[in-house]
Amino acid sequence: MTDRQRADARRNHERILAVAEQEVAVHGAGASLEQIARVAGVGSATVRRHFPTRQALLEAVLWHRIEVLCERARELAGADDGREALLAWLGEVVTYCVAAKGLATALAFEGDPVQGNSCATAIEEAAEPLLRRAVADGAVAADVTVVELVTLIVGIVTVTEHHRDPAGSAGRLFALAVAGISPVR
Structure with missing residues (x-):
């Protein structure tokens, strides 16, 4: 993995987490992973790569x-x-x-x-x-x-x-x- 790829992955992780915090604040634990991906500007596969389960994302938030x-x-x-x-x-x-x-x-x-x-x-x-x-x-x-x-x-x-x-x-x-x-x- 190149430095650029790692930097992109870190930015995606931070962006997903920031959006997830907002979505969980509004919708609780049932916040839509698809909505989080959409607002973060990434695909749902990218969300799952960073947070393999809903529980992992919720715990991070x-x-x-x-x-x-x-x-x-x-x-x-x-x-x-x-x-x-x-x-x-x-x-x-x-x-x-x-x-x-x-x-x-x-x-x-x-x-x-x-x-x-x-x-x-x-x-x-x-x-x-x-x-x-x-x-x-x-x-x-x-x-x-x-x-x-x-x-x-x-x-x-x-x-x-x-x-x-x-x-x-x-x-x-x-x-x-x-x-x-x-x-x-």
Whole structure:
């Protein structure tokens, strides 16, 4: 591959990603790959060459938000109150998922067993210390997993995305669910 071909491939990758970000912001995870290719000025085969699956494209678009959530989990891991730290972080995941169409879908995918789901894996790894701390503090039942908590959030966000006030509805449902994950004190 010549330098010119590599430069063209990099430009195509960046252009596809920029257009995909706009399309996912408007249409969520169901954004049309053909529309992304058309607006980016490339063929659908070029989109698939750079992003072999819809999931790969969605993960690339949402990766920055995932990194922010992971960093926030690391910041909260040192908090004095394990329950409050976990709930604060989960609340932020709800807020991000409501605001970023497609993020909940990216977290819900189980992914290819060989390639995995980098978004879900990163979130799970970042949240694990928060959950372990909350469990150790007796604030969360010992058998609760990060995957279950994220699945709960994905469900809440998915169910409320077409409500008049998605953020308010998701927040209220999350608060209701918290009573179910916290043991009676």
